[in-house]
Amino acid sequence: MKFQRKKRENVDITLISMIDVLFVLLLFFMVSTSFNQHTEVNIKLPEAEGSAAEEHPKTVSLMIDADGIYSLVGEDGLSHQLIDQSRAGLKQELSKLAENSKDVPFIINADDKTPNKAVMTALDIAGQVGFSHITFATLHPTE
Template sequence: MKFQRKKRENVDITLISMIDVLFVLLLFFMVSTTFNRQTEVNIKLPEAEGTEAEEHPKTVSLVIDADGIYSLIGDDGLPHQLIDQNKAGLKQELGKLALNSKDVPFIINADDKTPNKAVMTALDIAGQVGFSHITFATLHPAD
């Protein structure tokens, strides 16, 4: 018995589908890539609208002036400037306060000209030492 072999057809590799896949991958990488664009925007931070917060009998307040100088408001209601104006000094002072009052609201009073670095440093250290109720003091905007 004689079997006939079927003729083989030429196999063509279609490049169009490979190009489509590569184009989709290229598009995906272009969209998912982040570009660092440094822009400066003049903003005025300490104004906000909303209801006033509840008054708590005891709060811990940190005041940051326009130069980034930290002061803690004591029991007498007056701000007392920290001796060490670095991260370690701020962490040490807030750590002392956090031992007794972690559940007490921690209020950051920052001037509208305060550098954001000083505010973010205070916010980060307050979270590190254990304060969980952190708020910012603001003023209602003038009409």
């Protein structure tokens, strides 16, 4: 007995539908991904003569830009702008930090064009919440 084989049809893989699926997946991942935006405060420190500060393993830093906007430098080393820029908001944030680190040096990094009121407000509130080692960051003058 002679059996006949069926002729095989050529199987084609349509690439267009695969490309569409990959494009939709790519679009989904691009939209659903959250990008970390690290903010950086641009300040120009004032110059002053004096001795270099002691190095401490842990410090609390408050940055004040030229417009008087407050930013705290977190443990990750990045500055995070305060959501509430009022006196009460600054006091609330510094109170949280002071609970665990009152003996840690508190450094105020103020731009040389920062309004005096913003610096004095930060200095006053830092003292009120219990920081005892308050210093200002400056640069050595270049001649």
